[in-house]
Amino acid sequence: MSGLLPGGIGPWHRFDDDKKHHFSQLLLKRCMEDRNPLLIEIEDKFQSRALVEEKGVCKLAHLHHWSTETHKVPWDSLPEQCVIKPNHWTGNCLFIMDNGAKPLQNVKRRFRPWARAKNGYRVIRNGRDQYGMPWSKRRIERALKHCLKQPFPVQLEWAAANIEPRGVMVEELLIDQGGLPHDWKVHVFHGKAGFIQYDTGRVGEHFQAIYTPEGERIEQNDPLWNQGAMPQALTSVLERSLIESLISISESLAQGIDYTRVDMFLVEDEWVFGEFTNYHNSCHPQSLEWEELGGALWLGNNP
Numbered sequence: 001m002s003g004l005l006p007g008g009i010g011p012w013h014r015f016d017d018d019k020k021h022h023f024s025q026l027l028l029k030r031c032m033e034d035r036n037p038l039l040i041e042i043e044d045k046f047q048s049r050a051l052v053e054e055k056g057v058c059k060l061a062h063l064h065h066w067s068t069e070t071h072k073v074p075w076d077s078l079p080e081q082c083v084i085k086p087n088h089w090t091g092n093c094l095f096i097m098d099n100g101a102k103p104l105q106n107v108k109r110r111f112r113p114w115a116r117a118k119n120g121y122r123v124i125r126n127g128r129d130q131y132g133m134p135w136s137k138r139r140i141e142r143a144l145k146h147c148l149k150q151p152f153p154v155q156l157e158w159a160a161a162n163i164e165p166r167g168v169m170v171e172e173l174l175i176d177q178g179g180l181p182h183d184w185k186v187h188v189f190h191g192k193a194g195f196i197q198y199d200t201g202r203v204g205e206h207f208q209a210i211y212t213p214e215g216e217r218i219e220q221n222d223p224l225w226n227q228g229a230m231p232q233a234l235t236s237v238l239e240r241s242l243i244e245s246l247i248s249i250s251e252s253l254a255q256g257i258d259y260t261r262v263d264m265f266l267v268e269d270e271w272v273f274g275e276f277t278n279y280h281n282s283c284h285p286q287s288l289e290w291e292e293l294g295g296a297l298w299l300g301n302n303p
Contacts, residue, residue, distance in 0.1 A: 005031070006155075007155030007161070008154070009156075013282075014028075019291070021292075021299060022285070023286060023290060023291045023293070024284065025295070026259075027280065031157060031279065031283065032156075035158065038256060039158070042260060043160050043277075044163045046087040047087070047163075048275065048276055049063065051253070057252045058273050059271065059273070060273050061171040061174055061273070062171065063171055064078055064171065064172065065077075065169065066168070066169045067167055068166065068167035071141050071145035071148055073137070073168065080100050081098055081100045082097050082170050082172065082173050083096055083170065083171045083173050084169075085168075085171075086144060086168055087163065087167050088152065088160060088166050089153075093143055094121045095121075095122050095124055095140055096121060096122065096123045096203075097173070102178065103125055104178070104179050105177075106178075106203075107123050107203055107204065109131075110130070113131050119202070119203050121202070123203055144168050148166045148167070154282055159278050160278070174265050174272055175267070176266065180203065181266055182265075183198070183202055184198060184264045184265065185261050185262065185263045185264070185277070186246060186251075186261070186264070187280070188251060188260055189258065189259050189298050190259075190298075194213075194297040195210050195213065195218060195297075196210065196212075196215070196234070196247075197209075197211075197261075198211060206225055207226055207227065207230055209227045209230035209231075211234050215233055215234035215235050215240075216234075217230065217231070217233065218290075220287035220288075221287065221289065222287050223286075223287045223290075242266070245271060249264065250264065253273070258298065259298055260276050260278055261280050262276060263276070263277060
């Protein structure tokens with residue numbers, strides 16, 4: 001594809017001078033130019049835990065297992081519910097083990113193993129994912145082994161592509177009110193929260209909206225994800241004190257970097273760290289409102 005940036009795989013992985021002030025274009029500029037070693041440290045899902053622990057501003061999911069030596073999983077010593085993933089990549093190699101007495105309430109299970117449109121996260125219960133596809137322990141380990149050995153799929157994403165060493169980690173499965181918690185993602189620019197991204201139904205019917213730090217919804221005319229019945233104000237689903245603590249935690253964790261996305265989960269009214277994301281949605285263009293707001297915040301302009 002003409003103009004494709006080195007290491008890019010999608011048609012949007014190219015510069016557009018007419019949109020150089022847009023959020024996604026600034027992400028692409030980061031891919032090509034920014035070699036801050038902190039990007040690798042926080043992109044690494046294992047290394048970043050030490051940074052978060054040192055800050056001491058929020059809870060971390062318990063780490064059951066970590067190994068750079070093998071893709072083998074110590075099944076006999078793990079709880080029935082946990083999350084298995086490599087430290088450099090979670091796309092289609094993240095396994096949510098859901099073998100507790102009661103299944104997760106907000107995961108729809110439908111038998112359609114050959115459907116094309118599937119969520120990359122596999123929720124495994126009794127040896128099958130949410131679509132009915134069989135996943136034995138050996139098959140999960142084969143997938144992990146393949147993931148650890150192959151090149152990172154989007155070499156353009158410099159920090160993610162250069163995480164070493166690679167390994168397999170098993171974390172506590174976070175559960176809130178009997179199901180998977182919703183996703184709260186704070187986009188932090190130059191140490192200040194720019195806007196909050198709220199996602200529900202990540203392994204089902206996915207809805208997404210973005211909000212000001214004050215909790216008011218930012219309307220998007222052409223969003224990538226359906227806004228559905230997402231609230232107009234976050235105060236309808238969160239106490240004001242929780243919004244303030246989410247922002248405070250995210251700003252503390254993102255100090256020393258011009259932009260990152262801090263992903264959090266709310267579990268029983270307590271914020272738990274998820275991960276850092278430096279190349280949101282692999283630099284895919286968002287709605288015009290998102291693009292212009294994120295670009296202005298990154299460039300230090302008043303949006």
